[in-house]
Amino acid sequence: xxxxxxxxxxxxxxxxxxxxxxxxxxxxxxxxxxxxxxxxxxxxxxxxxxxxxxxxxxxxxxxxxxxxxxxxxxxxxxxxxxxxxxxxxxxxxxxxxxxxxxxxxxxxxxxxxxxxxxxxxxxxxxxxxxxxxxxxxxxxxxxxxxxxxxxxxxx
Amino acid sequence: xxxxxxxxxxxxxxxxxxxxxxxxxxxxxxxxxxxxxxxxxxxxxxxxxxxxxxxxxxxxxxxxxxxxxxxxxxxxxxxxxxxxxxxxxxxxxxxxxxxxxxxxxxxxxxxxxxxxxxxxxxxxxxxxxxxxxxxxxxxxxxxxxxxxxxxxxxxxxxxxxxxxxxxxxxxxxxxxxxxxxxxxxxxxxxxxxxxxxxxxxxxxxxxxxxxxxxxxxxxxxxxxxxxxxxxxxxxxxxxxxxxxxxxxxxxxxxxxxxxxxxxxxxxxxxxxxxxxxxxxxxxxxxxxxxxxxxxxxxxxxxxxxxxxxxxxxxxxxxxxxxxxxxxxxxxxxxxxxxxxxxxxxxxxxxxxxxxxxxxxxxxxxxxxxxxxxxxxxxxxxxxxxxxxxxxxxxxxxxxxxxxxxxxxxxxxxxxxxxxxxxxxxxxxxxxxxxxxxxxxxxxxxxxxxxxxxxxxxxxxxxxxxxxxxxxxxxxxxxxxxxxxxxxxxxxxxxxxxxxxxxxxxxxxxxxxxxxxxxxxxxxxxxxxxxxxxxxxxxxxxxxxxxxxxxxxxxxxxxxxxxxxxxxxxxxxxxxxxxxxxxxxxxxxxxxxxxxxxxxxxxxxxxxxxxxxxxxxxxxxxxxxxxxxxxxxxxxxxxxxxxxxxxxxxxxxxxxxxxxxxxxxxxxxxxx
Numbered sequence: 001x002x003x004x005x006x007x008x009x010x011x012x013x014x015x016x017x018x019x020x021x022x023x024x025x026x027x028x029x030x031x032x033x034x035x036x037x038x039x040x041x042x043x044x045x046x047x048x049x050x051x052x053x054x055x056x057x058x059x060x061x062x063x064x065x066x067x068x069x070x071x072x073x074x075x076x077x078x079x080x081x082x083x084x085x086x087x088x089x090x091x092x093x094x095x096x097x098x099x100x101x102x103x104x105x106x107x108x109x110x111x112x113x114x115x116x117x118x119x120x121x122x123x124x125x126x127x128x129x130x131x132x133x134x135x136x137x138x139x140x141x142x143x144x145x146x147x148x149x150x151x152x153x154x155x
Numbered sequence: 156x157x158x159x160x161x162x163x164x165x166x167x168x169x170x171x172x173x174x175x176x177x178x179x180x181x182x183x184x185x186x187x188x189x190x191x192x193x194x195x196x197x198x199x200x201x202x203x204x205x206x207x208x209x210x211x212x213x214x215x216x217x218x219x220x221x222x223x224x225x226x227x228x229x230x231x232x233x234x235x236x237x238x239x240x241x242x243x244x245x246x247x248x249x250x251x252x253x254x255x256x257x258x259x260x261x262x263x264x265x266x267x268x269x270x271x272x273x274x275x276x277x278x279x280x281x282x283x284x285x286x287x288x289x290x291x292x293x294x295x296x297x298x299x300x301x302x303x304x305x306x307x308x309x310x311x312x313x314x315x316x317x318x319x320x321x322x323x324x325x326x327x328x329x330x331x332x333x334x335x336x337x338x339x340x341x342x343x344x345x346x347x348x349x350x351x352x353x354x355x356x357x358x359x360x361x362x363x364x365x366x367x368x369x370x371x372x373x374x375x376x377x378x379x380x381x382x383x384x385x386x387x388x389x390x391x392x393x394x395x396x397x398x399x400x401x402x403x404x405x406x407x408x409x410x411x412x413x414x415x416x417x418x419x420x421x422x423x424x425x426x427x428x429x430x431x432x433x434x435x436x437x438x439x440x441x442x443x444x445x446x447x448x449x450x451x452x453x454x455x456x457x458x459x460x461x462x463x464x465x466x467x468x469x470x471x472x473x474x475x476x477x478x479x480x481x482x483x484x485x486x487x488x489x490x491x492x493x494x495x496x497x498x499x500x501x502x503x504x505x506x507x508x509x510x511x512x513x514x515x516x517x518x519x520x521x522x523x524x525x526x527x528x529x530x531x532x533x534x535x536x537x538x539x540x541x542x543x544x545x546x547x548x549x550x551x552x553x554x555x556x557x558x559x560x561x562x563x564x565x566x567x568x569x570x571x572x573x574x575x576x577x578x579x580x581x582x583x584x585x586x587x588x589x590x591x592x593x594x595x596x597x598x599x600x601x602x603x604x605x606x607x608x609x610x611x612x613x614x615x616x617x618x619x620x621x622x623x624x625x626x627x628x629x630x631x632x633x634x635x636x637x638x639x640x641x642x643x644x645x646x647x648x649x650x651x652x653x654x655x656x657x658x659x660x661x662x663x664x665x666x667x668x669x670x671x672x673x674x675x676x677x678x679x680x681x682x683x684x685x686x687x688x689x690x691x692x693x694x695x696x697x698x699x700x701x702x703x704x705x706x707x708x709x710x711x712x713x714x715x716x717x718x719x720x721x722x723x724x725x726x727x728x729x730x731x732x733x734x735x736x737x738x739x740x741x742x743x744x745x746x747x748x749x750x751x752x753x754x755x756x757x758x759x760x761x762x763x764x765x766x767x768x769x770x771x772x773x774x775x776x777x778x779x780x781x782x783x784x785x786x787x788x789x790x791x792x793x794x795x796x797x798x799x800x801x802x803x804x805x806x807x808x809x810x811x812x813x814x815x816x817x818x819x820x821x822x823x824x825x826x
Contacts, residue, residue: 004621004625008588008617008618008621009588009591009592009595009614012588012592012610012614012617013591013592013595013596013599030680030681030683032683033680033681033683040541040543047392047397048392048543050681050779051391051392051393051779053739053748053750053767053768054748086538086540087538087540088538088539088540088541089541090543091543091544091545092543092545092546093528093540093541093542093543093546098532098535098536098538098540099528099532099540102524102525102528102532102540102542102546103546103550105520105521105524106517106520106521106524106525106550106551106554107550109517109520109521109524110514110517110521110554113513113514113516113517114510114513114514114517116513117509117510117513120498120509121498121506121509124497124498124499124500124506125500127497127498
């Protein structure tokens with residue numbers, strides 16, 4: 001068993017370690033590209049500006065470059081596009097304003113769902129405190145029954 | 156001529172569906188087996204009839220009959236035979252017909268099964284009726300709203316050719332897989348309706364449809380994976396998943412069908428969660444319908460825009476009718492769906508399954524709300540707000556991580572009630588493995604806490620799942636004196652459902668490793684300024700030398716292809732590793748440009764290069780480079796997941812035998 005775990009750990013380390021070990025790359029990074037990655041493309045549905053090869057997108061990218069060359073910061077350029085086209089132009093919808101409900105919905109749903117499970121469980125816990133130990137789970141297969149017994153006993 | 160025969164045949168199929176639905180219902184009402192059998196035969200006949208329709212359209216595609224509008228839209232004289240065959244599902248009208256073909260195949264398969272031997276004959280008329288109604292609806296769409304057989308008065312000389320995006324093997328197999336997935340999941344829905352209609356309170360419908368559910372689920376999974384592969388190979392955005400509405404739609408259905416597979420086990424084993432299972436199977440069906448309505452109506456822009464038309468409203472009306480009918484049927488049967496026992500303890504397998512179910516549903520809801528938000532925002536504030544991948548990544552990520560954790564905990568818990576001490580003991584070693592992996596990652600230079608934690612989580616679940624196999628094999632080796640390979644084989648063979656399921660879990664963990672690797676350690680960049688001929692640039696560990704561009708013959712004769720050549724060498728020692736050829740296809744007719752990436756690198760680290768543009772006949776060119784660590788584990792995990800399905804499915808009985816349940820424990824009397 002120990003050998004099994006040791007080899008599994010080694011395997012996982014070999015698998016994963018190669019990547020984090022490398023520092024982030026000294027890439028030919030480009031500010032226009034970074035900003036374009038955060039904007040939606042007006043012509044390629046569902047893609048960001050940087051990944052879209054169309055003519056319109058080339059114009060937008062040129063606009064970003066012009067503004068950067070004029071000395072604007074990345075935030076200012078993004079703010080410019082948002083002011084001009086509204087929040088829909090951003091890849092990541094803002095967490096305030098019209099898109100606030102969007103961000104609130106999943107969190108709210110997860111909370112409500114988990115809370116209702118919590119309620120069911122709490123009631124079950126109260127009930128089970130009052131009842132004796134439950135009957136053993138039943139199985140047609142004696143092998144599985146044996147496994148379940150082992151799991152119960154923590155062998 | 157043959158094409159018109161096909162058209163006629165589809166009309167007959169539609170009539171057969173209506174007949175089957177009415178006669179089956181009458182047969183059930185009057186308890187007349189002759190009527191039931193007649194309905195069954197009519198439903199069975201839909202498959203050959205729809206097949207004949209497809210053959211008719213195939214004939215038109217193969218003979219370049221551009222008089223048929225659909226043929227002129229999706230093929231041209233230069234379209235190769237293979238793509239003329241697959242063009243059957245290359246656009247809206249044909250794909251609905253093809254969908255009908257697959258659905259009718261499932262209907263026919265359900266009809267020919269030996270209902271007497273399976274012992275679920277009472278369900279037959281209602282199963283027939285439900286399936287015939289759904290298939291009939293799709294045939295109605297095909298005939299009246301998106302008819303692929305319509306002829307034009309002035310046939311063009313040549314057609315427009317198949318959508319360039321669809322010319323990929325992944326795209327050829329992916330739609331049939333998804334259709335099969337959806338229609339496979341129609342079977343448990345039909346059995347559920349039949350069970351409610353006949354006022355049954357047992358789990359017969361679950362056991363009878365289990366094989367079908369599993370098949371539907373597996374097709375859906377394979378369809379999702381192939382779609383991801385297609386996006387990776389063809390769309391040229393560097394990844395495998397773009398949270399596009401047409402990707403989200405099958406994902407939502409998958410996120411509902413998967414908890415259903417799990418909670419069905421609870422009803423079979425414990426007689427609990429009956430209402431919940433009815434709810435889940437109805438939701439699965441509704442999600443399929445709803446998603447199709449949205450994608451095909453063109454309400455949401457997506458890479459599937461080629462399938463847009465005006466059938467959306469009809470779909471929505473049908474969906475509302477289905478929802479009301481389902482709710483009414485369910486509400487009128489609440490009295491027969493009482494749980495046979497109550498939850499004994501939080502800390503039990505059924506308890507954790509409940510948490511898992513709810514987490515899956517909240518994830519599905521998250522994807523759903525992000526997908527439809529553009530429409531919601533347009534209705535509420537007048538502007539259509541696009542929801543990009545960052546939203547989905549940030550909101551579904553934590554929920555999916557929690558699900559990976561549950562995969563590593565649930566198998567430890569027994570049905571009924573477990574003790575904390577026993578479970579804690581079993582967790583010790585896998586937690587140790589996880590800590591060891593995290594420590595090793597830290598020592599090798601990883602510093603970001605989130606991916607380290609996630610990798611640790613994956614290591615834990617992986618160890619725990621493998622542990623299940625080790626435990627089972629050891630138990631066999633000890634008690635039956637079997638050798639290791641024999642014990643492993645017998646373990647899979649005798650308990651295929653359980654160990655096939657764990658194999659699926661293993662596949663999912665490996666897939667998660669790929670997702671985390673690409674998500675946290677992947678990066679991409681563009682060469683700026685453009686690279687001059689024979690000059691080099693370096694990204695990460697790789698140096699690329701630009702060797703020029705050249706026009707090459709287009710694969711499909713209707714495009715202009717320009718290919719670039721890059722030498723890839725190691726940035727450390729200068730050794731030449733590879734030569735790669737990213738290219739661009741320009742389709743003048745469709746006014747479409749496709750950027751096809753070149754892929755290189757090692758198994759653990761993919762290098763994905765796109766030709767972004769060029770100037771002066773290639774004197775300079777620019778490239779987009781993606782480094783995708785561990786992405787290959789997504790495909791390997793996917794293959795193992797499908798393998799797990801085969802282990803589960805192989806030799807599975809037509810109908811699961813009923814479990815002999817122990818009498819209810821004293822003190823938990825039935826209400």
